[in-house]
Amino acid sequence: MMIQDIIGINVYTDNLEELMLFYRDIIGIQLRSSHDSAVVFELRPGMRLNIGRHTNVQGPSKDPFRIMINFETSDIHSSYTELNARGAHFIRRPEKESWGGWVATLQDPDGNTLQLLQTTN
Numbered sequence: 001m002m003i004q005d006i007i008g009i010n011v012y013t014d015n016l017e018e019l020m021l022f023y024r025d026i027i028g029i030q031l032r033s034s035h036d037s038a039v040v041f042e043l044r045p046g047m048r049l050n051i052g053r054h055t056n057v058q059g060p061s062k063d064p065f066r067i068m069i070n071f072e073t074s075d076i077h078s079s080y081t082e083l084n085a086r087g088a089h090f091i092r093r094p095e096k097e098s099w100g101g102w103v104a105t106l107q108d109p110d111g112n113t114l115q116l117l118q119t120t121n
Helices: 016-026 076-085
Strands: 008-013 030-034 038-044 047-053 068-072 089-096 102-107 113-118
Antiparallel strands (some): 030 038, 102 113
């Protein structure tokens, strides 16, 4: 197959500064670069989260559950406690899933849905 990997996720907003602060200061992702119209976070080598302004995007997400960004954690309870203390808005506390892992759900300032996933006990 010609597709080998996902190398980036784009999130568009009219609220660039607040989203940049959220992903940098609350979620704790390393900021790689910042420009007038976009910021780039390095999730791991070769995998980036790009947040940018878009003329067709205004206000909060109208369908926040259509796409979710999943962040892996080895200790969901500690991650939940730390992010909650930093001001993250959780809409679902950590819960054990039928497939054996754990999930907690939160939203960014635009209402986009994010999940913390712990795949092991």
